[in-house]
Amino acid sequence: MMLSIIRVERRPRRSSYHCDMPHEGVELDEHERDHLLREIERLNGQMEEAVLAALLQYLTKMSLTIPQLRVLMLLVTSEKGASGRDLAATFGVSMASMSTMLDRLASQGVAARTLDPDDHRVRRVHATPLGVSVVRRLLVARPFRSDILTRLRVEDLRALEQGFRAVSEQIALMEDTE
Numbered sequence: 001m002m003l004s005i006i007r008v009e010r011r012p013r014r015s016s017y018h019c020d021m022p023h024e025g026v027e028l029d030e031h032e033r034d035h036l037l038r039e040i041e042r043l044n045g046q047m048e049e050a051v052l053a054a055l056l057q058y059l060t061k062m063s064l065t066i067p068q069l070r071v072l073m074l075l076v077t078s079e080k081g082a083s084g085r086d087l088a089a090t091f092g093v094s095m096a097s098m099s100t101m102l103d104r105l106a107s108q109g110v111a112a113r114t115l116d117p118d119d120h121r122v123r124r125v126h127a128t129p130l131g132v133s134v135v136r137r138l139l140v141a142r143p144f145r146s147d148i149l150t151r152l153r154v155e156d157l158r159a160l161e162q163g164f165r166a167v168s169e170q171i172a173l174m175e176d177t178e
Contacts, residue, residue, distance in 0.1 A: 064108070067101065069138075071087060072111065072131050074087070078126075081114070081126040082124065084123065110128055113125050
């Protein structure tokens with residue numbers, strides 16, 4: 001699970017002008033840009049530490065192992081569930097090991113087995129509402145929760161929204177080129 005909120009990569013600075021005389025405004029913009037990047041990296045590190053602490057606190061209270069949590073997260077993201085055989089293949093374990101893990105998830109109420117509507121020989125495993133809430137709780141252990149955001153001033157929310165929009169656009173551009 002990746003906990004990084006925003007990872008800022010430094011790129012070599014390129015001049016945006018092509019003349020021999022430096023432009024004072026450009027140098028100041030580059031200086032401010034470098035300062036902002038360092039500050040964002042520092043603040044992001046602080047937020048990651050806070051998120052990690054909250055996540056670890058929640059994980060220690062759960063009775064799920066990391067392999068069980070991985071299976072549960074896959075089930076939460078699967079609309080039609082998965083068969084035990086598919087899960088065993090996905091995680092590279094024996095069918096017996098996966099069956100035991102699914103029994104434990106079911107006994108904790110986070111997963112349930114149902115008959116496959118298309119093939120009654122197959123049992124599909126789905127996350128229960130409790131299982132979904134467990135995974136959501138892990139994802140809520142982040143700094144941009146609504147209870148934190150509602151405390152911000154409107155101008156800070158605008159700036160944050162603008163920043164998220166810019167980062168999202170860059171991520172979309174990166175995905176388009178990959």
